[in-house]
Amino acid sequence: MRLILASSSPRRADLLQQIGLRFTVRAANIDESVLPGEAPNAYVARMAIAKGREVSRLCAADDCVLAADTAVIVDGRILGKPSSRGDAAMMLRRLSGRSHEVMTAVSVHYGEALRVAISKTEVFFASLSDAEINNYLNTGEADDKAGGYGIQGHAACFVQRIHGSYSGVVGLPLYETVDLLKQVGFSR
Numbered sequence: 001m002r003l004i005l006a007s008s009s010p011r012r013a014d015l016l017q018q019i020g021l022r023f024t025v026r027a028a029n030i031d032e033s034v035l036p037g038e039a040p041n042a043y044v045a046r047m048a049i050a051k052g053r054e055v056s057r058l059c060a061a062d063d064c065v066l067a068a069d070t071a072v073i074v075d076g077r078i079l080g081k082p083s084s085r086g087d088a089a090m091m092l093r094r095l096s097g098r099s100h101e102v103m104t105a106v107s108v109h110y111g112e113a114l115r116v117a118i119s120k121t122e123v124f125f126a127s128l129s130d131a132e133i134n135n136y137l138n139t140g141e142a143d144d145k146a147g148g149y150g151i152q153g154h155a156a157c158f159v160q161r162i163h164g165s166y167s168g169v170v171g172l173p174l175y176e177t178v179d180l181l182k183q184v185g186f187s188r
């Protein structure tokens, strides 16, 4: 009986380690395109379930598989990971001087059981100058992160406040994760 983290994200592994869980990492590789008209909560839940399902197929029947998906939502639009530096710059200009929502869905597959939770956090960004955006992009932090920023890195300077879950913004909401593991009866 093992806990498997179905993720290639080093942040998710760091967060799980932070709360003392022992686990093995097995990354999932799925198509992350948004369906036409798909609502943000439906999208992140579908992605978290698909990642978990793919990895659980390769695991033992008594393994517990944890997966997650994070998206940034602004004006009803879903921002995933930027496809280029220009795309990341566009995302950061869109987030500048206002608040947006970060949604992370977590899925747990354990035996026949599947549970999903969604964490939503409002993040308030300061106004960013073009120079600040360019300097930030030079750090390379934007490349693999939803919305083109990481609150845990240099972009912390852009964040005035948040309302919700810090670990959820970084990619794995820890309260919800532990709650789901309890719900399916997975004990450490």
Ligand SMILES: Cc1cn([C@H]2C[C@H](O)[C@@H](COP(=O)(O)OP(=O)(O)OP(=O)(O)O)O2)c(=O)[nH]c1=O
Binding pocket: 006, 007, 008, 009, 011, 012, 027, 028, 051, 068, 069, 070, 071, 072, 081, 102, 144, 145, 146, 147, 149, 150, 151, 152, 169, 170, 171
């Ligand atoms: C908003 C934000 C996102 N992120 C990260 C969390 C996720 O790793 C990433 C969003 O992409 P995801 O598709 O959720 O995850 P991933 O591709 O990194 O990893 P995997 O699918 O293998 O689990 O953005 C931060 O690290 N900090 C932040 O402040």
